[in-house]
Amino acid sequence: MIVLLDSDVLIEALRGRNQEISAKWTALSRTDSPVMYTPITEAELWAGARSPEFEALNELFQTLVCIPIDREVGRLAGAYFRQYRKSHGVQLADALIAASAVINDALLWTRNRKHYPMSELLFY
Numbered sequence: 767m768i769v770l771l772d773s774d775v776l777i778e779a780l781r782g783r784n785q786e787i788s789a790k791w792t793a794l795s796r797t798d799s800p801v802m803y804t805p806i807t808e809a810e811l812w813a814g815a816r817s818p819e820f821e822a823l824n825e826l827f828q829t830l831v832c833i834p835i836d837r838e839v840g841r842l843a844g845a846y847f848r849q850y851r852k853s854h855g856v857q858l859a860d861a862l863i864a865a866s867a868v869i870n871d872a873l874l875w876t877r878n879r880k881h882y883p884m885s886e887l888l889f890y
Contacts, residue, residue, distance in 0.1 A: 767799045770867045772876035773810040802831045839865045
């Protein structure tokens with residue numbers, strides 16, 4: 767099982783205020799499952815980070831695997847964006863994250879499932 771993290775889950779994991787997220791995070795860390803993220807998630811977290819959080823972010827990203835966004839992901843994300851942007855309000859970043867999960871056979875861990883209406887997408 768591969769797990770791809772959405773930004774909202776990483777934010778909650780860093781803050782440690784949500785007991786459900788913390789428990790799932792701890793359980794996941796005790797498995798051999800690869801835990802991954804996309805460059806989009808890294809950009810979103812760095813964009814909202816305050817200087818006291820920089821060290822924790824550096825440490826966190828060193829423990830995870832970054833999935834690159836390549837042509838295959840871009841093509842699928844474009845299809846998702848075209849299909850779901852008007853009907854579901856899907857943003858380009860969410861389309862890229864969803865495509866990354868599908869292409870890499872990963873379960874997406876997000877708190878915002880409504881952002882991801884793609885039927886082939888599986889969740890953690």
